[in-house]
Amino acid sequence: MPYTFFLKKHSWAGQAVSAGAGAGLLQKLGRVLREKAATDLERITKGTSRTREKLGVVDELFSYWTLEDSEDTLEQLEDLLITADFGPKTALKVVDAIRDDIRSGRVKTRNDVRARLKQSIVDVLTVSGKSSDLEFPDAKPAVLLIVGVNGGGKTTTIGKLAHKYGSEGVKVLLVAGDTFRAAAAEQLAGWAERSKAQLLSATNLKQRPDSLMYSAVDQAMREGTDLVICDTSGRLHTNIGLMEELAKCKRSIGKRLPGAPHEVLLILDGTTGLNMLNQAREFNETVQLTGLVLTKLDGTARGGAVVSVVDELRLPIKFVGVGETVEDLQPFQAEAFVDALFPEN
Ligand SMILES: Nc1nc2c(ncn2[C@@H]2O[C@H](COP(=O)(O)OP(=O)(O)O)[C@@H](O)[C@H]2O)c(=O)[nH]1
Ligand SMILES: [Mg+2]
Structure with a gap:
């Protein structure tokens, strides 16, 4: 495999990051992720x-x-x-x-x-004019909202992101916005502990996720946190009530910090077929996505479907998940992905 080709070709670290104090750290992280990407090509294949x-x-x-x-x-x-x-x-x-x-x-x-x-x-x-890097703002904190259907890999992806950023010295706060299941907060707490990130979860059953996210951003602003990552409950894109709740979460984050969330990422399970497209349309309509994460590429993935999602919605794939551990997240690289689908003999 021509690893050096990918390293040269993609400027993962270079493009997007302009956050004040966080910028240097986040750029350094980009380099780490890029190097990792090369060694994991095999897994996508x-x-x-x-x-x-x-x-x-x-x-x-x-x-x-x-x-x-x-x-x-x-x-x-x-x-x-x-x-x-x-x-x-x-x-x-x-x-x-x-x-x-x-x-x-x-x-x-x-x-x-x-x-x-x-x-x-x-x-x-390759979506023109859109970076496949996370686009962090000058504002501190940067806020990510993670959405998707149940079981797609939202919480796991958040854990991986927290680990990547945390291990580079970025101060991360995870928000347990999946308030429907008690086990969900526990699962996120586990990731927070492993990645030494802070965690904010609901203190009582009545607390709504939108108010929790407002508090989280508020806390992050007071404490000088670099990055806030908000988990959400999985929901079927056809459930109008729950989709509306998601829109509320987004608005409530923006109320505390205008311009936030800076990224709204849809987690797509790589083993689903074309139903991905319907999901992506609905989520995009409700919360205006900024990018996609394709998970479970190490499994029996059906990579073809994501091509149509990118084609229709013009949203860049920002990361791919290639396993269940903290290390198994890599930046998306179109050439590598297509090489995996059509390997050179
Ligand atoms: N093989 C594999 N499993 C994954 C990946 N991402 C998530 N999972 C698994 O998928 C299941 C659901 O993940 P979870 O993060 O709880 O999904 P959520 O409901 O969207 O939060 C868990 O068993 C994860 O370990 C991945 O990239 N590869
Ligand atoms: Mg979850």
Whole structure:
């Protein structure tokens, strides 16, 4: 694997961070994450096996490639991409890009078409004008709101983020906004302890998550905390009442600190198929997402579906989860992801 390529190509640490005292620390963290990303490539490759098996047929298809029959091949390719969860619109877009290049003479050989396919997917995954880094503001604290359906990996991702930032000396406060289940606060408390982050959880059963988040931001402002990460209850994107509650949480954070939350990240379970798209639409509508985190890429992930989410909502994937321990979070890198789906033999 050309690890150095990824290190050179991506400026994880460089772009986004401009927070006053926190900036240096957060940039340093970026470097740590980037180095880690290289060594974990293998895990994504292992985890996306289900999608890759489906896409393995693509190479078979290309083995019969002739320029004269390219239209046939492209139609079959479109079908294959749809089977691999890309969704019809995105599959068509990817194939159209190749078609254009065949017409203009830029794509001629089997190798050309394969390379163009990969590039075409990388292009979809690279959201122009949006950083795949966390975008921290000048304001202190930076506030992240983490949302998603039940079991997607919200709390685990928060634990991993707390660990990464905490181990670099960033002062982190975790907010147990999943007030529905007592076990949820306990789970977050465990992560707080492991990552030596502070924790704020409801003191009584009546406390609503929006008021808890208001208090958390208030506390962070008073205590000079760098980063506040708010956990939320998992909710079905179809549950209007709960979705409205999420909007309230967001407003209440902004009431205490205008401009916050600075990032609203949707956690997507990498093993779900196209239902991801419906989830993403609804959450985006309710709380205006700033980015995505794709979890469980070490499992039987169906990576294809996320391509259509990025394509439709133009939201960058900021991180991928590749396991259950604190170390298993890495910044998203489109080239690496696509290489995992279409490995070079
Ligand atoms: N294999 C794997 N499991 C994960 C990953 N992220 C979360 N999980 C597991 O998924 C389950 C649900 O995670 P949790 O964080 O509680 O989800 P939440 O309901 O969204 O907060 C737990 O068993 C986690 O250990 C990941 O990247 N890889
Ligand atoms: Mg949770």
